[in-house]
Amino acid sequence: MNEYLLWLANETNSVWWNDSAILSELEFAIAHGAQGVTTNPVLVSDAIYNDKTNWKPYLDSIPANIEKSDKAELIIQKVTCRISDMFLPIYEMTNKCQGYVCAQVDPSKVADRSFMLQAAQRINKWARNIAVKLPVTAAGLDVLEECAALGITVTATVSFTMSQVVAVGERYQKGLKRARSAGITPGKCFAVIMVGRIDDYIRDVIYDSKMNIAESDIIQCGNLIIKNAYKYFKQNGFEATLMPAGMRGRYQAEALSGGEMSMSINPKIQVMLPLVPKPYVIHIDDEIDKAVLDRLMKVSEFARAYEVQGMKPEEFISYGVVQRTLAQFIEHWKRIEEYSPGG
Numbered sequence: 001m002n003e004y005l006l007w008l009a010n011e012t013n014s015v016w017w018n019d020s021a022i023l024s025e026l027e028f029a030i031a032h033g034a035q036g037v038t039t040n041p042v043l044v045s046d047a048i049y050n051d052k053t054n055w056k057p058y059l060d061s062i063p064a065n066i067e068k069s070d071k072a073e074l075i076i077q078k079v080t081c082r083i084s085d086m087f088l089p090i091y092e093m094t095n096k097c098q099g100y101v102c103a104q105v106d107p108s109k110v111a112d113r114s115f116m117l118q119a120a121q122r123i124n125k126w127a128r129n130i131a132v133k134l135p136v137t138a139a140g141l142d143v144l145e146e147c148a149a150l151g152i153t154v155t156a157t158v159s160f161t162m163s164q165v166v167a168v169g170e171r172y173q174k175g176l177k178r179a180r181s182a183g184i185t186p187g188k189c190f191a192v193i194m195v196g197r198i199d200d201y202i203r204d205v206i207y208d209s210k211m212n213i214a215e216s217d218i219i220q221c222g223n224l225i226i227k228n229a230y231k232y233f234k235q236n237g238f239e240a241t242l243m244p245a246g247m248r249g250r251y252q253a254e255a256l257s258g259g260e261m262s263m264s265i266n267p268k269i270q271v272m273l274p275l276v277p278k279p280y281v282i283h284i285d286d287e288i289d290k291a292v293l294d295r296l297m298k299v300s301e302f303a304r305a306y307e308v309q310g311m312k313p314e315e316f317i318s319y320g321v322v323q324r325t326l327a328q329f330i331e332h333w334k335r336i337e338e339y340s341p342g343g
Helices: 003-011 023-031 041-050 052-059 068-093 113-124 138-150 162-181 195-208 221-236 250-255 290-296 300-306 320-337
Strands: 015-018 101-104 130-135 154-157 189-194 241-245 262-265
Touching: 003 015, 015 023, 023 052, 023 068, 041 052, 041 068, 041 320, 052 068, 068 101, 068 113, 068 320, 101 154, 113 130, 113 138, 130 138, 138 154, 138 162, 154 162, 162 189, 162 221, 162 300, 189 195, 189 221, 195 221, 195 300, 195 320, 221 241, 221 250, 221 290, 221 300, 290 300
Parallel strands: 015 262, 101 130, 130 154, 154 189, 189 241, 241 262
Antiparallel strands: none
């Protein structure tokens, strides 16, 4: 039993989602209060290759002669729909507020508005509790607003910075206004900040520049950004829900505990949480250490990530960690394309 996860789910304002597509891990997550599932091409490819025995029955019917891009989407559809069945009771019990399962559009198409909108409309039809994952690029933001106007639930991903999630919050509000004016029931929007991945990126920038900044400061980058975003969202009445993801340690979940967020927590982080000392304490309102922030603001790439206007939307696609993450997602999308149930 993971008492920390149960505490987080039952005794705080936080919600947590499982960051994995391994079936046994999903069963454990539901038993410990998980309210949704985040997946991406990495997690889907890991599941179908490393959990092959359990996934093979669902994937045996994939046609052998199908186009590779269509094959990857079909595999993701089958994985997503199987998981969506597991979380549908939560979706119904929470009146469509939770119980969502993410499914990501082809990461090689992050600048193609027409492709992403058509893909989002297809994916949305797979199940009632699907959250379509869109990248936070200039094109992705345009598609996000269109999806919001159509009542499609979205998760805004490949996102690391204050300016990205603020743009998500603003564009979602515009889409909501259009949906409500048209009498369309709005979908949800989950605005991701990959807190561990931005830490990794800023660490590399600091090391490469030979800057004298301690690891204890570096591992606070992502949490500083999302805490800044959390206050901004509340002050501006944004209806999107922040989603910290890509955690690298228990300290990230612990520091955000109690926040009205949907935390995406990978099983590798889940197993660390029982080490949090009791009594468990809510930390979302803890003041940030200004000295740490001042030191990190000397790193130009962190300053770009932390400031509300650190980047314009057309700059998002070229930000270093965005490119790094997209490259990984594309690599694993291709791995899904090569999957063979019998291989």
